[in-house]
Every structure is written in structure tokens, then in C-alpha cells.
Amino acid sequence: MIKFFLKILMGFAGLFLLSCDSGDIYPEKYERNDGITVSATFVFDNPETFPSDYLLIFGAFNDRQTTPVASVRIMKPKNQEPVNVSIDNLGDNVTSIMLCIANSGRLPVFSLFETDINVAGGNIAIPESKISLTSYERIQNLVFEQYNCVSCHQGNTGARNLLLTADKSYNALVNIASSVNPAKNRVTPSDTGNSFLLDVLTDADVVISQPHTGFVTRNDDIVLLREWIKNGCGK
Ligand code: HEC
Known part of the structure; x- marks a missing residue:
């Protein structure tokens, strides 16, 4: 969703640039801000209980919303190999990430892993974590x-x-x-x-x-x- 929004915004900025003759409208200090990337690695136990009616999602959240501002769906790995996930283009409104079982509307119903994050420091890599699916x-x-x-x-x-x-x-x-x-x-x-x-x-x-x-x-x-x-x- 956020990605989509950014694309639209950048599209507008592009149009604006094209329609102006002067190249000075955005001085050098103008920089594209693509936001930060949060990446993580998870190892799942007991693959039989990997969700299939539910979604398993890795999502970024802010304090005000229960649904993620951005998320990726994790598909069942073929074996018990570590799964790498990442979300790009996160804005500074993001305060936490969660790996969770979610319903079809991506509303979390059970959290498997969560942590607060501070996006001010740039990209974040969460160390490999073991996830118990059958708790x-x-x-x-x-x-x-x-x-x-x-x-x-x-x-x-x-x-x-x-x-x-x-x-x-x-x-x-x-x-x-x-x-x-x-x-x-x-x-x-x-x-x-x-x-x-x-x-x-x-x-x-x-x-x-x-x-x-x-x-x-x-x-x-x-x-x-x-x-x-x-x-x-x-x-
Ligand atoms: C509407 C009320 C109601 C709901 C909701 C309900 N139960 Fe029951 N449950 C009962 C009743 C009444 C009995 C005993 C029936 C009898 O005596 O024939 C029972 C019996 C049981 C028993 C057997 C207990 C024994 O000692 O043999 C189990 C196990 C059980 N329920 C589990 C569940 C689970 C798990 C759920 C939710 C998925 C659930 N119940 C939801 C009313 C309910």
C-alpha cells in the first residue's frame, strides 16, 4: 500500500519536473527518499502446522493501526531451510514489525514474533530467529x-x-x-x-x-x- 502511494507521489513529482523549463525548481538538496528496508530471517519448526487457511505475513506497523502499513506474505518453505524476508520503502511512521498469522484481510490473529524498531537509524536486519509454530x-x-x-x-x-x-x-x-x-x-x-x-x-x-x-x-x-x-x- 505504502509502495503504491509512493509510486503515485513520485509520478506526480515527475510530471511537475517535465512541465517546468527551469531545472532550478528542485535545488541540489532535493533527494529521492525511498525509505528504509527491514529484513529478517526465520526458521520454522514443525512445517505441518504452517498456516494454509490463514496467511503467514511479515508486516510493518505503526502505533495507530491494527493492520500493517506494509506486509509480505510468506509461503510455506519446501523444507526447514531459513526463510529470508524483507520490506522496502518504509516511511518513518513505522514503529514495529511482526511475524504473524493473519486472516485474509491481513489482520493479525496471532503473533509469532514481534519487535519494536527505530527507523531513524536506517536499514534494519533482524538476526535469524527460530519460530515455534505449534505452541x-x-x-x-x-x-x-x-x-x-x-x-x-x-x-x-x-x-x-x-x-x-x-x-x-x-x-x-x-x-x-x-x-x-x-x-x-x-x-x-x-x-x-x-x-x-x-x-x-x-x-x-x-x-x-x-x-x-x-x-x-x-x-x-x-x-x-x-x-x-x-x-x-x-x-
Ligand atoms: C454452546 C456451549 C459449548 C461450546 C461453545 C463448546 N462446548 Fe464443549 N461441551 C459443551 C457441553 C454442554 C458438553 C457436554 C455435553 C454432554 O454432556 O453430552 C461439552 C463437552 C466437551 C468436551 C468433552 C468433555 C469430556 O469430559 O468428555 C470437550 C473436549 C469439549 N466440549 C471441547 C470444546 C471445545 C474445544 C470447544 C470450542 C471449539 C467447545 N467445547 C465449545 C458445551 C460447549
Whole structure:
């Protein structure tokens, strides 16, 4: 967007120059200002949980807007090689950059990495950073909170005594027997087959008074839950 704007502005400046005979209109001190470049290198773990329904974007932000003033989309790397990204032509209104999972309107829904930047010093290169794609924090934010599970699974007990609020959810799920299907745990580390959480969200044959199969609408979020369980339920 900013790039587009700059191009238009520079186009106008060009027209102006062409229509004037005198070359003195812009004295020597006139300089083109192409802004600064911010570059970064990221290494992603667990590529199975790389977003595909969502966008993964590297964006530059100012204090006033929730959407980035400029951003680039990062596509899934073929292997776990480092990914280099950069944004050019940034103006001095930029105060931070963020690597984030975003919706189709490029509105961030979950931050994977962020840092404040000061563009006054010129171009910025952010050192290589390892990015964890399968964090429990992402599950808490993008599943339990985004899909409003917490509206029913909160308070002192919550539906079926299952609390999915941030401080309670992990301990209420991992290695705790399901009360709807006591043959299984709600979640068993490294055992997706013995994790009723996956059944209740994905299997329409589960017998339950409140069907849950329509709640999680993006496959990315189901994949996230499955991979987190497969990988041993890191906290
Ligand atoms: C509209 C209210 C409501 C929402 C929203 C809701 N749940 Fe539930 N949930 C229930 C009820 C009620 C039960 C128990 C149903 C029964 O007793 O048959 C339940 C049961 C469960 C169980 C089984 C617990 C056990 O011990 O066997 C899990 C797991 C679960 N919900 C997870 C979720 C997740 C994850 C979400 C969000 C994606 C969610 N729920 C959203 C009401 C809700």
C-alpha cells in the first residue's frame, strides 16, 4: 500500500519536473527518499502446522493501526531451510514489525514474533530467529478463544467440568479422562487415537448432547491440535 502511494507521489513529482523549463525548481538538496528496508530471517519448526487457511505475513506497523502499513506474505518453505524476508520503502511512521498469522484481510490473529524498531537509524536486519509454530499459546488463542469455547467452558465448573480458559485449559485436558467417553482421555500426549478432544471436534458420530463438529471452522486449527498431541503436548 505504502509502495503504491509512493509510486503515485513520485509520478506526480515527475510530471511537475517535465512541465517546468527551469531545472532550478528542485535545488541540489532535493533527494529521492525511498525509505528504509527491514529484513529478517526465520526458521520454522514443525512445517505441518504452517498456516494454509490463514496467511503467514511479515508486516510493518505503526502505533495507530491494527493492520500493517506494509506486509509480505510468506509461503510455506519446501523444507526447514531459513526463510529470508524483507520490506522496502518504509516511511518513518513505522514503529514495529511482526511475524504473524493473519486472516485474509491481513489482520493479525496471532503473533509469532514481534519487535519494536527505530527507523531513524536506517536499514534494519533482524538476526535469524527460530519460530515455534505449534505452541500451546497458539492453541489457546486460535482454538479455545477464537471459537469461543470459553463461553461454555469457563467459570467455576464449565460444561462437563472442563475449563478452557488460559490458566486452566492445559491441566483440564492433558491426561484427564473424558466424562462423555470414559474409555478415552480428553488428551493423551503422543496418542491422537486416545484423545477425545479430536473426536468431539471432528467426528460426527460422537454421541453428545451438544454436537461440536461445526465449531472449529478452519482445518489449520484441527491440524494444529493433532500435531501438538502427536508431538507430546508441549506447554
Ligand atoms: C454452546 C456451549 C459449548 C461450546 C461453545 C463448546 N462446548 Fe464443549 N461441551 C459443551 C457441553 C454442554 C458438553 C457436554 C455435553 C454432554 O454432556 O453430552 C461439552 C463437552 C466437551 C468436551 C468433552 C468433555 C469430556 O469430559 O468428555 C470437550 C473436549 C469439549 N466440549 C471441547 C470444546 C471445545 C474445544 C470447544 C470450542 C471449539 C467447545 N467445547 C465449545 C458445551 C460447549
